[in-house]
Amino acid sequence: MHEFSMTTQIVENVLREAEKHNAKKVTEVHLAIGKLTFLGIEQVRFSYNILVEGTIMEGSKLYIEEKNGVVECSSCGYEGDFMYEDNPAYHVPTPTLRCPRCGGVVGIVGGRECTIKSIKLVV
Amino acid sequence: MARLKEVVKAGEGEIYDIELEADLLKANEELARKNRDLLKKHGVRAIDVMGAIGSGKTTLIEKLVQELKKKYRIAVFKGDLTTTIDAELIGRHGVETVAINTGKECHLDANLVGKALQKINLDGIDLLFIENVGNLICPADFPLGSEKRVVVVSVTEGPYMVVKHPFIFMDADVVVVNKKDLAQAMGVDIKKLTADVEEINPNVKVVATHSRSGEGIKEVVHALGL
Numbered sequence: 001m002h003e004f005s006m007t008t009q010i011v012e013n014v015l016r017e018a019e020k021h022n023a024k025k026v027t028e029v030h031l032a033i034g035k036l037t038f039l040g041i042e043q044v045r046f047s048y049n050i051l052v053e054g055t056i057m058e059g060s061k062l063y064i065e066e067k068n069g070v071v072e073c074s075s076c077g078y079e080g081d082f083m084y085e086d087n088p089a090y091h092v093p094t095p096t097l098r099c100p101r102c103g104g105v106v107g108i109v110g111g112r113e114c115t116i117k118s119i120k121l122v123v
Numbered sequence: 124m125a126r127l128k129e130v131v132k133a134g135e136g137e138i139y140d141i142e143l144e145a146d147l148l149k150a151n152e153e154l155a156r157k158n159r160d161l162l163k164k165h166g167v168r169a170i171d172v173m174g175a176i177g178s179g180k181t182t183l184i185e186k187l188v189q190e191l192k193k194k195y196r197i198a199v200f201k202g203d204l205t206t207t208i209d210a211e212l213i214g215r216h217g218v219e220t221v222a223i224n225t226g227k228e229c230h231l232d233a234n235l236v237g238k239a240l241q242k243i244n245l246d247g248i249d250l251l252f253i254e255n256v257g258n259l260i261c262p263a264d265f266p267l268g269s270e271k272r273v274v275v276v277s278v279t280e281g282p283y284m285v286v287k288h289p290f291i292f293m294d295a296d297v298v299v300v301n302k303k304d305l306a307q308a309m310g311v312d313i314k315k316l317t318a319d320v321e322e323i324n325p326n327v328k329v330v331a332t333h334s335r336s337g338e339g340i341k342e343v344v345h346a347l348g349l
Contacts, residue, residue, distance in 0.1 A: 002228065002229055002230065002261050002264070005228060006147060009147050010147065013143070013145055013147070017141060017143060021139060021141070023139070024136075027138065036290065037148065037264055038260050038261055038263060038264050038290070039264075085322065087286065087322070090283065090286050092286065094286055094289055094319075094322060094323060095289045095290065095293070095323060096322055096323055096324075096325075097293055097323065097324050097325060097326065098322075098325055105324075105325050105326045108293065112148060112264070113146050113148060113149070114146065114147045114148045115144060115145065115146040115147070115149075116143045116144075116145045116147070117142070117143065117144060118140060118141055118142045118143055118144075119140075119141050119143060120138060120139065120140055120141075121138065121139040121141065122136065122137070122138055122139070123136070123137060123138075123139050
């Protein structure tokens with residue numbers, strides 16, 4: 001829901017980095033976005049295309065890698081995929097912080113990032 | 124350490140690959156940690172209240188202030204896109220209130236809260252309530268540095284609102300199910316709503332309230348350990 005402001009920050013960061021290297025053009029931007037964030041991939045792309053217009057990023061390729069949610073259990077040490085439980089009452093899988101191994105409570109350790117991994121510049 | 128033989132530099136028109144690894148949400152987390160450290164240093168406990176528009180966040184805070192103002196010196200940050208209407212409502216109870224207007228942003232962030240923290244005398248308070256912008260989605264991406272997070276839902280939001288917005292409940296320590304007096308009229312089963320929350324986050328404490336009448340407020344105080 002805050003894709004436009006996040007993408008604004010992404011574009012500003014990339015432009016700042018490009019300026020440091022006196023780049024003429026940015027050709028690629030690689031992002032990693034966690035599935036447990038509230039950033040919609042389509043909306044990020046939409047915002048990106050608008051924001052890069054008229055900058056040296058115009059025409060650059062945007063690559064987005066989606067990162068799975070990762071949880072860790074402090075009781076049994078389980079570390080792995082974030083769980084969804086089948087919920088017959090609603091016919092949808094409900095996300096849960098219950099540990100799939102011991103039934104304890106897990107903490108989220110991954111899947112909440114929004115990272116600019118790398119960029120490609122023409123100098 | 125291996126010695127660098129030569130640095131290869133790109134010439135004119137060449138392509139340069141740069142590893143950045145800049146996490147933009149981490150930047151907020153860092154600021155939230157700074158807020159948490161600052162609050163801790165001054166012995167202030169901070170509680171962040173999130174929930175949909177009209178769920179009863181402001182009313183809950185007003186009642187908590189009334190209940191607790193003899194025991195604690197309280198301040199309130201009130202986040203809204205615009206207006207100071209709610210901040211004034213809370214201010215009537217004689218506690219220091221700072222309105223944080225986000226403009227167009229759908230959530231408070233740690234930076235705005237950090238700025239508000241500079242506006243109050245932290246040694247003059249022991250307890251801080253931070254009311255987030257009415258929204259069940261975005262605030263979950265932006266921790267503020269509070270010690271506990273409360274999510275308020277009301278039965279007027281319908282029977283499925285918990286399963287429709289599951290992620291915000293994962294960050295909650297206490298969930299308040301408000302407007303319980305209207306449950307029957309709305310055809311909402313509070314037990315079912317409670318079970319939905321507990322399935323998502325087995326650690327959370329759920330309290331049903333009718334905030335306007337004060338019913339359930341003592342239980343919320345207890346659940347927050349205040």
